[in-house]
Amino acid sequence: MGDFVKDHHVPVIQVQLNLRFAPGDGLSEMAAHQKEFQLFSPKHSLKSSFALINVAPPDSKDRRGFFRYLDRLKDVGSNVEGQNGHDAVIAALKDNLESKNPMPVYFTYHVATRGNIKVEVSTSTPVVFSPVKHVTISLPTLRKD
Amino acid sequence: MGEIHSKVRAYYSAAVERWGPTPQGVDWQSAAAQYLRFVQLLKICSFDTAFSLNDFGCGCGALLDYLALRHDSATIAYRGIDLSFAMIEAATKRWAKRRDTTFVVGSTCNGVADYSLASGVFNVRLGEPIDEWEAYVESILADLRVSSRIGFAVNFKLPLDNGPMEDNLYRTRQERWMTLCRKRLGCEVETLVGYGLREFTLLASVQT
Numbered sequence: 160m161g162d163f164v165k166d167h168h169v170p171v172i173q174v175q176l177n178l179r180f181a182p183g184d185g186l187s188e189m190a191a192h193q194k195e196f197q198l199f200s201p202k203h204s205l206k207s208s209f210a211l212i213n214v215a216p217p218d219s220k221d222r223r224g225f226f227r228y229l230d231r232l233k234d235v236g237s238n239v240e241g242q243n244g245h246d247a248v249i250a251a252l253k254d255n256l257e258s259k260n261p262m263p264v265y266f267t268y269h270v271a272t273r274g275n276i277k278v279e280v281s282t283s284t285p286v287v288f289s290p291v292k293h294v295t296i297s298l299p300t301l302r303k304d
Numbered sequence: 305m306g307e308i309h310s311k312v313r314a315y316y317s318a319a320v321e322r323w324g325p326t327p328q329g330v331d332w333q334s335a336a337a338q339y340l341r342f343v344q345l346l347k348i349c350s351f352d353t354a355f356s357l358n359d360f361g362c363g364c365g366a367l368l369d370y371l372a373l374r375h376d377s378a379t380i381a382y383r384g385i386d387l388s389f390a391m392i393e394a395a396t397k398r399w400a401k402r403r404d405t406t407f408v409v410g411s412t413c414n415g416v417a418d419y420s421l422a423s424g425v426f427n428v429r430l431g432e433p434i435d436e437w438e439a440y441v442e443s444i445l446a447d448l449r450v451s452s453r454i455g456f457a458v459n460f461k462l463p464l465d466n467g468p469m470e471d472n473l474y475r476t477r478q479e480r481w482m483t484l485c486r487k488r489l490g491c492e493v494e495t496l497v498g499y500g501l502r503e504f505t506l507l508a509s510v511q512t
Contacts, residue, residue, distance in 0.1 A: 184502050191500020192336045195343055213334035 163224035163231075168216040172225060173266055175214045180264035182291060193256035199249050205229045208249075235299060237278040244278035248296055251280045255294045264294045271299035308440050309411045311430045313387040335366075337501065338423075341459055342370040344496050344505035345421045348457040354379035356417040358451055360444070361425035362386050365395040368402060383417060385410045412444075413451035420448045420456040427461050429474040437474050442484065448508075449489040455509040462502050478504050 164172070179185050189212070192198040198208050206226040209215060215222045229245065237247030255261050265285040271277060279297040284290055349355060359367050362384030371380060381404040386392050388409075395407045413420055425444065429437045448456040461475045469475045478495045485491045491508035499505075 188337065188340075188500045191340060194500075195340060196336065198336065211334060211336040213336075 163228040164216055164221045165218070168218065168221050169268070171216055172214065173268070176264075176266040179212055179214060180266075182263045186261060186263050190256050190261050193253065197253075199252040199256065201246065201249065203249075205232065205245055205248055232278060232298075235276040235278065237280065239280055244276075244299070247278050247280055248298075251294055251296060262292055262294050264296060267295065267297045268300050269297045270302050273301065276301070308430075308432060308436070309387055311432070312428070313389075338366055339370050339373075340500060341423050341503075341505070342367055343374075344499055345423055345457040345459065346375075347496065347505075348421070348455045348507045348509070349419050350454075351375055351378045354381075355419060355454075356381040357383065358413045358415065358417040358420035358448075359384045360386075360413055360420060360422040360448065362395060362407065363388075363391050365399050365405075365407065367421070367423070368399055368405070380404070381417070382406070383408070383413075383415060385413055387411055412447045416451050416453060418452070418454045420452040422448060422456075422458045424459065426458065426474055429472060431471050434474075441474075441481075445481070445484065445489065449485075449491065449510065452510055455491070455507065457505060457507045459503050459505045462497070462504055464502075478506070481506055 180189055189198070192212065196211075197203075198211065199205075206229045209229065210226070215225050232244035232248065233246075235244040237244045239247040239250065242250060252264065255264065262282070265283075267285065269279065276299045278299060279295075281295045281297075282292060283295045285293055285295050349357070357380050359365070359382065363386060365384050367384075368382060371378065371382075382402070384392070384395055384405075384407040386395070386407070386409065392407045392409045399405050399407070408414070422444065426437075426441050432440070445458065448458065458481075460478075460481065461473060463469065463475045463477065478497070482493045482495060485493045485506065485508045489508065490511050492511060493509075494507045496505040496507065497503075
């Protein structure tokens with residue numbers, strides 16, 4: 160991630176995303192955007208959807224870097240059969256927000272290994288002190304060393 | 305009232321100076337949230353025929369972006385009004401080529417149109433006492449009424465489930481403002497809630 164966004168800004172994006180998709184007002188708003196604007200759709204890039212909900216680092220250089228990172232997810236795989244990382248994130252968000260009872264979404268990161276860089280989509284209870292089930296989307300990073 | 309106008313002007317001028325002509329520049333969280341509000345407010349308008357529109361608290365004219373996106377074929381004579389010189393300056397530059405479009409600095413609409421809209425103008429109270437802020441809200445609603453031939457639409461933040469209202473914000477329930485629009489302003493009123501934001505939109509049709 161450091162190649163795209165300064166390391167210390169990565170948690171900022173993670174917090175922004177997790178607040179946007181948090182149980183309650185955040186999730187209701189995202190479901191409404193999906194219903195009204197089809198915010199997450201194969202017709203739109205993840206970059207443009209995240210820009211519309213203003214998820215990006217505050218610094219403009221990092222902002223461009225984050226959007227490049229999102230585009231690069233097209234070049235990596237996912238644990239969803241037949242989908243690249245970029246499309247797997249869109250499909251997971253679209254399906255969840257359009258479902259009868261959307262779940263909150265938790266975004267996290269994992270360290271991938273070269274040759275096996277994947278987006279991982281799952282359902283889990285990622286907040287250790289909470290029983291609330293989330294759609295969990297883990298984005299790949301590479302360690303610099 | 306003049307003091308409130310000065311505070312509001314200073315607040316939004318600083319926001320646009322910091323963020324530029326963006327949703328953050330007019331103190332909205334995102335473009336998507338801003339557009340979701342426009343969807344509701346524009347339900348007062350009939351797009352079957354050409355119409356004129358006052359956009360009170362227009363900021364940098366973001367409503368025109370939305371209209372271009374969703375109602376490109378509609379013929380709308382647009383007039384944006386804002387307290388902030390900085391906002392109007394930015395909006396005038398940005399929309400210089402759009403036909404039938406004017407931007408003016410003002411604390412009232414100061415002109416009649418078929419419809420008037422005001423998005424988010426009641427939310428940021430800037431620490432003003434509630435009764436003074438509500439007097440300000442009333443004065444704006446009365447102005448929107450006399451400035452609208454067919455109807456006007458506004459939005460308000462709803463109260464939080466728990467906890468008091470923030471000093472900086474104004475939150476309210478529908479009843480007070482529905483009653484005012486019905487009884488004092490002589491309008492037929494409808495409110496919209498549950499559209500994904502903790503707020504309501506009040507649609508007021510002018511009785512003829």
